[in-house]
Structure formats: structure tokens, C-alpha cells
Amino acid sequence: DHLPLYRQEAIFGRAGVAIPRSTLASWVGQCGVQLQPLVDALKREMLEDRVLHADETPVAMLKPGNGKTHRAYLWSYCTTSYSALRAVVFDFADSRG
Structure with a gap:
């Protein structure tokens, strides 16, 4: 489930845990870097x-x-239902180039 970081920050705050949005964003970015080779x-x-x-x-x-x-x-790329590999990859580009 997608939940924007500002909402997650508020949810944590109501639970008494102060996690700044900048920290949450850093965690998301670090996960992205670590998962990129995969x-x-x-x-x-x-x-x-x-x-x-x-x-x-x-x-x-x-x-x-x-x-x-x-x-x-x-961009999203997806294998077919006939493929042995069932996978989807999302790719972001700031232009078509």
C-alpha cells in the first residue's frame, strides 16, 4: 500500500515516535540504492x-x-503469462531520450 511520507510522519507522531520526513526520505533513498543491483x-x-x-x-x-x-x-516492463519468469520492473526517465 502506497502511503506518502508526510502521512507516515504524522502516524508515527501520533504514536509518540518523532521521525522527521527527511529521515524517512533518506531511508527510502538508501533502500533504492541498495536494491538497484537486484x-x-x-x-x-x-x-x-x-x-x-x-x-x-x-x-x-x-x-x-x-x-x-x-x-x-x-515505464513499466512486464513478462507475459507464458514466461517462466513472472516479473515487473518500473523505470523512471525525465525524457523519452
Whole structure:
């Protein structure tokens, strides 16, 4: 279940545990860095399949400093139901390039 960090911060606060949002964000970032080799290996394995489903979802991304947004993309790659490997990988890109 997705729960934004500001809500998690409030939930912890009501429970009497003060965990700043910046700390929660740092933990999420550290997990992402630690898990990246696993994601890369999974993506390489998925690319060996003959058929792969892909989806491109445009998202608004805030440009730092000027308060404006630009179009970025969330890509999802998924194996088929006929594949021995059942996997989904999400990839974020700030452009189609």
C-alpha cells in the first residue's frame, strides 16, 4: 500500500515516535540504492524473453528552482503469462531520450 511520507510522519507522531520526513526520505533513498543491483539483474533477465509488455505513462515532474513542471515518464516492463519468469520492473526517465 502506497502511503506518502508526510502521512507516515504524522502516524508515527501520533504514536509518540518523532521521525522527521527527511529521515524517512533518506531511508527510502538508501533502500533504492541498495536494491538497484537486484533490479538491474531482473531487467537483464527479462530482456532475454522473446515477448515483453511495456507501458509508458507520462507524469508531471517539478523542475527544481523555478516551480514549473515538465513531462517525465514512468515505464513499466512486464513478462507475459507464458514466461517462466513472472516479473515487473518500473523505470523512471525525465525524457523519452
